Amino acid sequence: MVFLLCLSFAVSLVSxxxxxxxxxxxxxxxxxxxxxxxxxxxxxxxxxxGILAGLLIGWTAAVLTVGRFQVPVTWxxxxxxxxxxxxxxxxxxxxxxxxxxxxxxxxxxxxxxxALACTLLGLSVPxxxxxxxxxxxxxxxxxxxxxxxLAICGLPHAFNIxxxxxxxxGTVTILISLSIVYVALQLGDRQLAGxxxxxxxxxxxxxYWNYPRGLIFAGDGGAYLWGVVIAATSxxxxxxxxxxxxxxxxxxLIYPVWETVFSIYRKLAxxxxxxxxxxxxxxxxxxxxxxxxxxxxxxxRRMLIRNNRTSPYLWSFTLMTVVPAVLFWRDTSILMLFCxxxxxxxxSFYVAIVRFKVPKWLRR
Numbered sequence: 001m002v003f004l005l006c007l008s009f010a011v012s013l014v015s016x017x018x019x020x021x022x023x024x025x026x027x028x029x030x031x032x033x034x035x036x037x038x039x040x041x042x043x044x045x046x047x048x049x050g051i052l053a054g055l056l057i058g059w060t061a062a063v064l065t066v067g068r069f070q071v072p073v074t075w076x077x078x079x080x081x082x083x084x085x086x087x088x089x090x091x092x093x094x095x096x097x098x099x100x101x102x103x104x105x106x107x108x109x110x111x112x113x114x115a116l117a118c119t120l121l122g123l124s125v126p127x128x129x130x131x132x133x134x135x136x137x138x139x140x141x142x143x144x145x146x147x148x149x150l151a152i153c154g155l156p157h158a159f160n161i162x163x164x165x166x167x168x169x170g171t172v173t174i175l176i177s178l179s180i181v182y183v184a185l186q187l188g189d190r191q192l193a194g195x196x197x198x199x200x201x202x203x204x205x206x207x208y209w210n211y212p213r214g215l216i217f218a219g220d221g222g223a224y225l226w227g228v229v230i231a232a233t234s235x236x237x238x239x240x241x242x243x244x245x246x247x248x249x250x251x252x253l254i255y256p257v258w259e260t261v262f263s264i265y266r267k268l269a270x271x272x273x274x275x276x277x278x279x280x281x282x283x284x285x286x287x288x289x290x291x292x293x294x295x296x297x298x299x300x301r302r303m304l305i306r307n308n309r310t311s312p313y314l315w316s317f318t319l320m321t322v323v324p325a326v327l328f329w330r331d332t333s334i335l336m337l338f339c340x341x342x343x344x345x346x347x348s349f350y351v352a353i354v355r356f357k358v359p360k361w362l363r364r
Contacts, residue, residue, distance in 0.1 A: 006201070164287075
């Protein structure tokens with residue numbers, strides 16, 4: 001597996017630097033008036049291209065070296081994974097290049113990826129750890145397929161929401177991916193572990209250029225790729241292994257999922273549309289109200305430093321869910337408890353930041 005990790009990392013690393021050199025002038029055409037923009041200068045948003053290249057090459061190598069490295073990825077599995085990815089990722093990359101793909105079309109493309117994933121990989125949510133609901137899922141199999149479809153539709157957009165600052169979404173992806181790899185290896189599922197390990201390595205290759213220098217962003221293409229692969233492999237893990245609680249991936253992903261749910265509620269409560277971008281997400285409030293300003297003559301460098309200081313706050317927040325998820329991946333009741341604790345903590349911190357009641361030690 002070390003070979004697959006190094007290969008995916010190297011391909012993503014080289015692909016990203018090629019994109020940085022070739023797309024720098026194109027980045028000047030990006031809209032500078034968007035509310036979610038918190039960087040200076042022109043930065044290409046095509047990091048998804050490099051991540052996709054590293055991921056596909058890693059999966060191909062896993063197929064070709066199956067006898068040597070004991071990562072049993074078949075051509076059928078690799079082609080199914082690639083097919084489910086392409087609609088959402090290609091649509092995201094097209095939006096990153098043109099800024100002309102409407103939200104409804106991006107939703108349709110992620111829905112197409114979800115439909116392909118459920119069809120080609122036979123995905124279904126087999127249980128939720130809730131007695132009455134689990135009985136219903138056993139009687140109505142279509143309900144489990146519908147839940148899998150909704151999860152794969154929604155998670156790409158959740159990752160797109162948290163992809164706001166250098167290193168934020170990329171590091172969250174690596175933490176979640178390595179957690180899935182760990183549990184898969186504990187269960188002897190080397191196929192699933194190898195598939196997700198390639199994602200973590202390809203993301204690390206992109207992250208080398210993204211944090212702390214901010215030379216390239218993942219864009220919609222990168223966020224959609226992360227969401228589709230992690231959603232599909234999380235469902236596969238629960239579907240294949242009865243000992244894995246369905247709340248294990250839920251706790252791993254509670255930060256992007258709850259950020260999305262809370263954002264929809266917040267916008268609807270204010271009479272707005274959930275599809276309209278704003279600058280009131282949790283990470284944006286941390287940037288503006290917690291991260292201390294830095295004193296430097298260069299305005300661009302000052303913004304870059306503040307940008308980089310924002311992500312570690314959210315990494316810590318993510319570790320609060322990743323660590324207990326890895327420790328208690330079999331225990332549904334404990335995982336549900338930690339999910340509830342996260343929701344309460346998130347809302348409490350959000351309200352405190354909005355009301356300027358953040359403790360002084362947190363602003364140091």
